[in-house]
Amino acid sequence: MSADERVVLDVGQIMKAHGLKGQVSVALFTDRHERVAPGMVLETDRGLLHVTASLAHQNRFLVSFAEISDREGADRWRGVILRAEAIEDDDVIWIHDLFGASVETTDGVLRGVVTSVEGNPASDILVLDTGFLVPLTFVVSVEANERIVVEVPEGLFE
Numbered sequence: 001m002s003a004d005e006r007v008v009l010d011v012g013q014i015m016k017a018h019g020l021k022g023q024v025s026v027a028l029f030t031d032r033h034e035r036v037a038p039g040m041v042l043e044t045d046r047g048l049l050h051v052t053a054s055l056a057h058q059n060r061f062l063v064s065f066a067e068i069s070d071r072e073g074a075d076r077w078r079g080v081i082l083r084a085e086a087i088e089d090d091d092v093i094w095i096h097d098l099f100g101a102s103v104e105t106t107d108g109v110l111r112g113v114v115t116s117v118e119g120n121p122a123s124d125i126l127v128l129d130t131g132f133l134v135p136l137t138f139v140v141s142v143e144a145n146e147r148i149v150v151e152v153p154e155g156l157f158e
Contacts (some may be wrong), residue, residue, distance in 0.1 A: 005059055007086040008043060011035045014082065017074035018062050024074045026054075026061045026082065035084055037063045043083040093136060095124075097144035103128055106140060106151045114148065132157055 012028040012035060026036055034040070036054040039098070043049075050066040068074050086096060095117050103111045103126060112128030125133040138150045 008083050009086055009096060010081050011084045012061075012082040012108070014060045014077045014080045015060065016078055017071050020071045021064075022068040022070050022074050023062050023064050024068065026063045028061065030087070032087060033061070034062050035082075040084070044080050046077075046080060049082070068137065069113060075076045093139060093142055094144075097142055098126060100145050101142070102146070103132075103134060103150060105157075106149060111150075111157055 009030075011030050011032070012026050015025040015027050017023070018025050028035060035042070035057070036051055038051055038053055040051040041048050042051065047067075049068075051063060052066050053064040055062045068077060086094060096113045099116055101114050103114060105111060111134070112130035112132055114126050115129050116127040117136075118125045118127055118133075120135070123137040126134040126136065126139075128134065134150055134152065135157070138152045138156075139148045140151050142148050
């Protein structure tokens with residue numbers, strides 16, 4: 001990806017209205033809670049939403065947006081996907097950097113290409129076009145969408 005390419009990711013979804021003043025319940029798809037911090041601007045298929053307030057609540061967030069002022073308005077936003085630009089952080093493996101990358105072991109053996117990533121409580125799992133499944137805990141290095149090097153226990157690819 002070049003420096004001027006803009007990567008926009010799905011970061012959450014409006015689940016339902018909460019209260020009478022336009023607040024909504026938001027489920028985040030990310031552990032980056034700053035996505036719903038006051039001042040954030042989120043993209044949707046309906047236009048931009050500006051976060052004015054948010055509060056963690058029962059594994060979700062109660063969020064107020066400048067564009068939603070009452071319960072009726074909040075009800076109309078139910079199910080809408082929230083998007084934001086990718087965050088640059090070299091210490092984090094980003095899911096969008098994994099797709100299409102060739103996976104090879106530390107001894108240089110090519111094991112396949114990443115076709116998807118499955119969520120798993122212990123560790124997300126790379127799904128390769130060869131049918132192999134590789135937990136992210138075994139990733140040693142990532143060259144975004146190009147190459148992933150893994151160090152795996154003996155027998156994983158048998």
